[in-house]
Amino acid sequence: MGKKKMQFEVQSNESIEDCLNRMKKLGYTPIRRTEKPIFQEIKKGNETIYEPIARQIIFEGTLIE
Numbered sequence: 001m002g003k004k005k006m007q008f009e010v011q012s013n014e015s016i017e018d019c020l021n022r023m024k025k026l027g028y029t030p031i032r033r034t035e036k037p038i039f040q041e042i043k044k045g046n047e048t049i050y051e052p053i054a055r056q057i058i059f060e061g062t063l064i065e
Helices: 016-025
Strands: 005-009 028-044 047-063
Touching (some): 005 016, 005 028
Antiparallel strands (some): 005 047, 028 047
């Protein structure tokens, strides 16, 4: 069959629940959740500021035997 572990990213057009349902359909169960902030660069004069604008959520899934 497929890989034993796979990563699933929550897409911008889906909810966390949609992502978990997509995992289940493919035969995976979530074992870990990772969140990474997405930053935007803002220049103010000579200064550069990084502001978080969104977050990327990734679930690691393992194959249901």
